[in-house]
Amino acid sequence: MSMAAPVQVADRPFLVQLDAFSGPLDLLLHLIREQEIDIADIPIGRIADQFLAAIHQLGLNEAADYLEMAAYLLRIKVAMLLPRPLGDDEWEDPRAELVRRLLEYEQIREIADWVSRQAGERSDRFARGLLPEAAELPPPPLLLDLQELLATAERLVEGLPGQVLHRVVPRPLDTEGATLRIRELLATRERFDLLELLGSAPTVTDVISCLIALLELARLGELIVSQDVPFGSVAITRAVAHEAH
């Protein structure tokens, strides 16, 4: 799609404001309303061009949602150009689906406005702000529902990358391995560099494992992590009074 320059818009100029749209349908409706176009008979070629120009002007021409809509409009535009068999009653207007979507969206917008107004009115009535002291009272009784717990468990299982619950995959270097490596280094050397610990081609997991292991060992008092200059190399020093936990 060549979008080097804003497309010259036919008929009348239109104004679009930045950040004013909640999505491609919103923008499309804006273009249609502003030009007082009959939604049942949209001049699809003109609207498609204006839509492209508008997303270019708004810097939205890389937003997938808007591009998808632009492609959709162009498909309809092409379909409208195809010759239609004369006197064919079965011909379906390629714009029909678009019209249905626009109407549906307009309806949603109307409800959204109502919701907004209603929420605005509700937010004008405040509940009591100063909450009662509950410090001396025992914690409130709990509600726990088996179904809810199960739903949660299932959601968790499904969200896991692969089956972590039964995972037997080789790992680059886990925290435990990193801890071993650090302890080995500390046994022979009093001070070493983070880069030495990480080796020549560390994976992201290696780096994270090492950092976690370092922090844990530092917390346990086995070593000290220091950086002498900002952005300089990170030094790991064996702690003087080494106490095993």
Next chain:
Amino acid sequence: MRSLTKLIEAALFAAARPVTIDELAGLDPEAGEHDVRAALDELRLAYDAGGHGIEVVELADGFQILTRRECAEAIAEARLVHRPRKLSAAALETLAIIAYRQPVGRADIEQIRGVQADGVLRMLQERGLIDVVGRGEGIGRPLLYGTTAAFLELLGLKDLSELPRLEELSVALKPPGEVR
């Protein structure tokens, strides 16, 4: 003021959330639903007749004392209360779809709005306005969303039937299924 009314006032005040008739009846072993309703009426009347700045309101989960609307501006301007942040257009549209189509999955929401929905859905769920209410058919058994009591509370509604009916909207469109 009757003693039950006085207790109910204190209880509504202390709870700082909507309280049900049943809960209020628990304040007095001899009180039944009828007594509670009469007491609530007495309290409401006392606030109205006395020209008070607070009122008894019936919401989704029961009765609650709230400040009167006409006091909001002055209180907010005196910086005594923070007004909740307004929802974005994207959030409002998503809420509108879920309110009318529930239970509804992400794909349907995205189809109607023409925009990706994961971020908005997560935000609405974190704010407690929607929740997963089940799973749909099809690939991956998509999560289905519905509105919560907090949503009703946000709008000050008793239940979903108080939402405007589709026939009342100026844009006429029947729910899917009836269209084709």
Next chain:
Amino acid sequence: MRSLTKLIEAALFAAARPVTIDELAGLDPEAGEHDVRAALDELRLAYDAGGHGIEVVELADGFQILTRRECAEAIAEARLVHRPRKLSAAALETLAIIAYRQPVGRADIEQIRGVQADGVLRMLQERGLIDVVGRGEGIGRPLLYGTTAAFLELLGLKDLSELPRLEELSVALKPPGEVR
């Protein structure tokens, strides 16, 4: 009730802290300290004379409305301030992991959920739903968690074997009409 009194009542009600005379004067650009004091007196009198369950109290850091002491016991007994609470999504997820994988350490829980777990674990432990059941291998011999008898009791289960197996979940979660 004068309009300043009405505003002050609403403001004291809505503010999340005791409010000073100066702050109350901010409610009305024309009101001075004297007017605020007069309005507070009017409000106090209205509560007293009307036999209300609440009262205006002056504390070191300002004025507030509180429930009257004689109502406190009935409210506490009706457990109105103490409504049973549902677990947060985070707590529920953590509990689900522990229920199905016990004994399990913090690191595993955090890996599955992708977020830190210490706060949630502490809360669940304070609530008596989980407890430390042992220590694992590895650095620092991590604590391992399991569910408690209170957890089973809350779910109405006799023992852990009554927890449905995960394979059964997808069917169990479907609304009845959808199961074929």
